[in-house]
Amino acid sequence: MTTSDSEKRTGIWLIGARGSVATTAIAGAAALRDRLIPPTGCVTESPELLDEGMPGFDDLVFAGHDITETPLPKRAEQLEVAGILPRGVRELVHTDLAATDQRIRRGVAPEEAGHDQLETAERLIEQLCSFRELYGLSRVVVINVAATEAHPPARSEHTGLEELEHGLRRSDPDGGTVLPPSSLYAYAALRAGCPYADFTPSTGVRLPALDELAARRGVPYAGSDGKTGETLVKSALLPMFSSRALHVHSWSGTNLLGGGDGRNLADPDNVTSKTTSKQRAVHESLGYPVDGEVHIDYVSALGEWKTAWDHISFEGFLGNRMTMQFTWQGCDSALAAPLVLDLARLLARAHERGHSGPLPQLGFFFKDPVASDEHRLVAQFETLRTFVRRLREEQ
Amino acid sequence: MTTSDSEKRTGIWLIGARGSVATTAIAGAAALRDRLIPPTGCVTESPELLDEGMPGFDDLVFAGHDITETPLPKRAEQLEVAGILPRGVRELVHTDLAATDQRIRRGVAPEEAGHDQLETAERLIEQLCSFRELYGLSRVVVINVAATEAHPPARSEHTGLEELEHGLRRSDPDGGTVLPPSSLYAYAALRAGCPYADFTPSTGVRLPALDELAARRGVPYAGSDGKTGETLVKSALLPMFSSRALHVHSWSGTNLLGGGDGRNLADPDNVTSKTTSKQRAVHESLGYPVDGEVHIDYVSALGEWKTAWDHISFEGFLGNRMTMQFTWQGCDSALAAPLVLDLARLLARAHERGHSGPLPQLGFFFKDPVASDEHRLVAQFETLRTFVRRLREEQ
């Protein structure tokens, strides 16, 4: 069976479509399509993961939700000033950005999320479906790259699909909110039959009720929280300590970042979902408790750049105490954007091949992988490689 | 079939038996046997690699060659002052050190190596055999932890066993030396039927002629250059860059160290084998040339401690330039000693199970692994794990 071009036309619907990550991904995809840049940072373009069956860069159509009005071309200019988008590239993809901006719809802000959740969900579903239809897309992958939310309190409606749909239908007598925005987006995506991924640590699809929905609708999902900086390095280094039987006493981290993500994480409520997600790897990889805090500080002067310093104290033979430190200076959006494209292509392909429910095979991309407690980057990569090979062979 | 205790009694013959690594290994093995310390840093004691069939810590008898006269108990005191051997431990293993010191024989210094190499080899073989016999050992594993040598010029005698034995028999008309000391030790070990490992970057067993000898004698060997510090971290980090399709432009390293190893590596001839071995991982893992130098500086104030600083510049999506730096502050002998014990146990076991020739499965331990170009630590660990499982099952 050959895949005709029209069968590959794929929509990428980004929640937070005017943010730094989204803008970089949209601009980057256009630049890749036109071969203005090499696919550095794009793992689905590496020889080991290449799969002709995945949608190509000229098969992608972007759209999304956001709650800001700043248009994409304007955001792209800001990213040029910040040193992330080369001027030449930005100018050449201007038309793509302007066209995509027309396809961005008004999303749901946290403070609005409480009202008429079912009605809101129907609107979101309807938007996803019209997009798919209008552009004749074989499928639409939804990826959440919106600002990180605070983790909501647990509710009985989260435990099963029936409870959830019952809860969404009636208004909460206590005025509470059944689903945070991220989960409302995920609910809509799954109901519309769209593969879905949480690139943020927000709750999103990570509720039993939504897992049930994904299974019922036969849709695959992935998450959470893109692994791009400090945690990426952690997941590379942790197996060194464990496989060498070195005992880690403490692992402390300080992250300095500016940009919108930094400003949002300066809010103590929002940062908790992030720091929790960042420490998961340490505890799960080592299997014993480790001292040390993770700080995330907003430093506006750093712009879109992040600096992370980690300090690890460990013990070797005969009780000898040693330390390792690292400093990571990365451009977060440039690290995240190609992974967003990778995820969209992989989810589209997995959906096509009939995969549904959580995809632990995509743990390579995430700080807090669904349905998996493997955090070792190399092992995750091997799993991903095997997964892609099977996708290819199944054909 | 059960392995009777006497069948497990194993000799460990250390070349450089009075050096820091050797002294720490000998003292540590006695402390482990008496349960004075936990097996931190000893990978063959980790649940994933444990194999009851390997010799236990009470099955080991140490001996070796060295060219210094400073007795082991004295070296141990120096290591106590340097903060590596806890006083309590040193006092409790004093008797073991004194006893082992009696079994250390005069080795071959580089400047003496040229004379009557065959005669010298016969003496070394005879020493290994008497040790095995006298102590009723099922086998003797020889490990080279002597000072790093300069790499010798290539010679035709190195290319095959016949050429080598011919060359050793007659005296070189040009006064040259057929084998450097490390290779002479390796030759003797193999001829005596002893499994052998190069923990140093010296030539040792890494000659076609000796590979042939190992095959003929049915003896396994491993090497080279224990991976304990900067290169260990490199081999954990390199797959992060490659699997994420990030392009590494430069990888620069500065190593500051005191101790005997530091003093020896301050000699520009000797350091070359080390820096070559240290850069192998970068080039082979990435598959493209990378800028950057590796410096090894002798800083006496650091004593037995090493500080390595590495600086990596790399490129991500859209040409964004990023950097990573790390500082590693480790106690080299405490990192190396448990691996020496691990290697001895694994080689003994592999020999028992009939393995011979190079063991690429032990690449996990080395900067410059024999018969392998896999440098990714996690992949090496998986290979080792499979190897140990098979050793266990073969039984």
Place this chain on the structure above:
Amino acid sequence: MTTSDSEKRTGIWLIGARGSVATTAIAGAAALRDRLIPPTGCVTESPELLDEGMPGFDDLVFAGHDITETPLPKRAEQLEVAGILPRGVRELVHTDLAATDQRIRRGVAPEEAGHDQLETAERLIEQLCSFRELYGLSRVVVINVAATEAHPPARSEHTGLEELEHGLRRSDPDGGTVLPPSSLYAYAALRAGCPYADFTPSTGVRLPALDELAARRGVPYAGSDGKTGETLVKSALLPMFSSRALHVHSWSGTNLLGGGDGRNLADPDNVTSKTTSKQRAVHESLGYPVDGEVHIDYVSALGEWKTAWDHISFEGFLGNRMTMQFTWQGCDSALAAPLVLDLARLLARAHERGHSGPLPQLGFFFKDPVASDEHRLVAQFETLRTFVRRLREEQ
């Protein structure tokens, strides 16, 4: 006029006399007296500051207050295990520690401070006076090296001596506490005519009422918060940025420390006085607001060692953004103890020469110097040098 030996016998009364800093200072003074160690870290022994008129190490008698019962010799053993006190030294000064321990009196814990403050003060004064008399001391210098307190709320009693003494006399109708323990100790010291220094960021002598008392009693005082680590480096680096007209955008710091001080500063109330004191230098030296947070994390595995990482982003010519980072790995008590001895000697000498009130000339020693906004270390050193020269000449 010659200073007879008896005139130089000087008491050093330490608040927190069984803490790490105090124990290291007491043990170190005995070791210096017996010439067991060189005076590394002791600035009053450097050729530039040496003043024969200051009390020598054999003129010092130690005593103090604490609220723990752990005796000094026991604390010294703990500091030996922590790697701060060399075993040889500890054994040789054991008798001094045991004798000093006999002179330590029960202090005032924060939770007890509220009761009968005047009565408590009289007891403290009486203890100081008996010590001076019993040992025939020409004077007693009181130095606060107790655990850092939370900063108390401002009160009208703090504004003048009359108000204070009136407030201490009657019990607070609202059950509040007029003075925190550190200020109660300072009040007692000044009333007993003892020169006083705050080596901690606790309130101590830094109240208008106590300043008035010091003037009236003709007693000099100094403070606050010994400058030994991150802030010491800051005060060396800040003038580099300002004198070169480089614009600092952010200065972020993370301090990892174990020990008693670390445990105490893990309490968010106590840490505030510390972080405030730590940021003073940045803002006052540069004269404009600078971004960045200071974190103090308790990491028990680090024991008595502290690691500080600072990240500075700054701007140069043509808007170029640059960064500097430093890591400081120091042993806090070993840095602090000799300064405690220096302060005691300098305060004793200044008192002898008739100085009273705040001594801004000792700003060199402090994060938060009294009566001074000069933070540049080199300038502070020049001031101190001039001060010592005058003390010498006045004779």
Place this chain on the structure above:
Amino acid sequence: MTTSDSEKRTGIWLIGARGSVATTAIAGAAALRDRLIPPTGCVTESPELLDEGMPGFDDLVFAGHDITETPLPKRAEQLEVAGILPRGVRELVHTDLAATDQRIRRGVAPEEAGHDQLETAERLIEQLCSFRELYGLSRVVVINVAATEAHPPARSEHTGLEELEHGLRRSDPDGGTVLPPSSLYAYAALRAGCPYADFTPSTGVRLPALDELAARRGVPYAGSDGKTGETLVKSALLPMFSSRALHVHSWSGTNLLGGGDGRNLADPDNVTSKTTSKQRAVHESLGYPVDGEVHIDYVSALGEWKTAWDHISFEGFLGNRMTMQFTWQGCDSALAAPLVLDLARLLARAHERGHSGPLPQLGFFFKDPVASDEHRLVAQFETLRTFVRRLREEQ
């Protein structure tokens, strides 16, 4: 007395006028004149050093020597790509760069320097004098910002002016070169009555013969080797160790840099003058020998940016061993360029006020200050401040 505008018109003649530092200085001066940028990094614009009597940015006319043909506007474009010159600024100063480029004359390459040195010198002098006359300049300051040369062997002609002029007049029978290019430029400058500064570690004016000439011609000079990165930080940190009586055991440094300076210093001959100059501060400030090497590695990927890592091991009270590390990531040309402007203004003013010979008061700017062994940055700044105040008052 007021200084009329015409009296202030000042020439700045740069040796290496098309290099990174020169181009940045010329572009920056035009931008400052037109108030396109703030004077960040320019110390003569700070309130503490401002002197109305110095030439203003609209009083400066640039010219110089170079041996490359790449015109200034082209170099400026390269510096824009490297991220040093903001595009806006570069476009706005284009005309100035093009005009200055017309005033750049062919210099003397090291390989040409041997021929007819007196004749060459006469040509250089003539070029300086015509420039001064043609533009009606009150004076011309010559600053060497050319590529660092290898240090030449000592020669008897260097020891006195008479010997030198004698030597220049006749051709060397052995074919040797009397003066390296940098000294030939310095000789010409002094003979033309121009104040002179060596911003490089090249020999330049640092010969007894040239000192004599400066005195005779009544011209002030300054040098050597601009203090902008690692050594700047060293000179800020060294007094911390010395004033606190901490004993420094080792100070190791690795400098990674790209750019033309990096490429030139990759030559082992040239780098020696640099590393020598870099270590001067450590030895002279501490007064005792300190271990540690300085490496300068060319890493082309770093472009015009430099990363320096320094590691310092030191000892405190009771023999405690501590360490400090720092990483400096700076843009060398942006750090150097404003200092070149500062030096030109200060030398012009000093010349006007009648100063001649070496100016140790400008030690603040140099790694290897003439006629001074003070390296403490704060002390150097105080000296400079006093010097500027006097210049102002003398009026």
